[in-house]
Amino acid sequence: MTKTVAELRSELDRLDAEIRTARQREVGGPLDQITDLMSQWSISLDDVSRHFRHRFGMEASDALLRRTDDPELTAFLTRAVRHILSDDPAPPACPRCASDNTWLVYRSSGYHPVPTFCCDACNRTFTRLHGTSIQNLPNKEKLFEFLPYLAHQHPLDSVAAEMRVTRATVMSWLRRLRALLWTLDPSGHYVARVRLGQKPARRERQFPY
Template identity: 40%
Template structure:
């Protein structure tokens, strides 16, 4: 019996109460009728009777934002983010019952009172039945709407001189030949994740917008949608595995794999654009997106530090032998003399930004 007391203030269907308590439906309806009678007898001011919501079937009152209909609205089920919806009986428009961010009381009209129905059944059977006060209107307090937090885009850290090979040429007119070496580990890492993004798997990944794991499959792969579509139950947004990745807005997905070996090479943007038959502006945008995606895949930034394509190497901080200070040193080409070439000396020139003095460092030491 105490379990039944706790359910009197909740707008639950009697079928659910019968399932929870393991008691027959007719017994639950008779209990509700008798408790409503008992409360009405001891509540002359009518203070406690409206608090009994068990067995009341109601419909909300409101105004349709589309057609302007005012009055009783139909129940529209639940939305993807588990919010109760209402349906306009005139135009069929659906919208959430609670559109505010805080909990609010929604006016409702009672369309069916199961306690009154139980009393009517007893009268038709020739039995005594109480005259219960009718509940015609009321209000239902909705739950507080919690707006899911948006996953922020990762911020790319400023470039560090340590990721670049300062012993190699930094300009196209350098006297030394360029050395471009591919980081195969970075290429393999990105290729594995791109294969996963472009896969046909219907297993829902976490939502890329709010990070929620409560997601569902919205549609499988088809002709007009090359990737499976998913929907988040927290923020109700649609997404695919390519959302918030470089592949989401990449029009030339046919060369997505072609840029992977170039990302780790310190090539100019124009050189990569010629190889991929595109423009330097497109390559620059791709490099930025891949750097941000690598920070999502590897928050430690170990793989992002290996991206060098189209990036300008910052000046390193070095010890100046002239002013004896540790300052930024500007690369100033390679040292050469009248008798020996730059390839023979293998020493890079730097210019101190403090005293403007020149000094050279062996390429092998960089």
């Protein structure tokens, strides 16, 4: 039987009170119940929009792999960004102390676009975005559409016009993704293949003898 919003809110208040009075290691059960209850009544148009923007972005990147000058570079970054933005609830190692003693706090939802985890070792919360160059990047849902442009020697203004964003946004994406490539591949193999924004090499004038 579907519960009303009022009934769900009442249960949430009760469970929230239990959590506040319980020790940290005893909150797993009530916390999971709260997460499940929230998923029953917090589905909104924003959630639906976020889901389909994210899904469209991934599918757009798959389609554009066939149109990029460097499918390997695009595929490499696509896999990395998908992992960072993944809604997988399995807790990863802590990005601060590398401890594996971590647990799920919130599943991805309209309130939490990506899952939130907690580390028992340092007693701090984190997401897979923590410590990455795209952590606070706006318009993340457009990244998958943007990735194939990295291999093309296009002016930033033309890419901004095609994607209907500002030049500053394109510049920010470019800078952040170059930093991500350096983190993923310190050898510089992939970052050297980024051509977006580079000026064409000047041709040497040929003089007749």
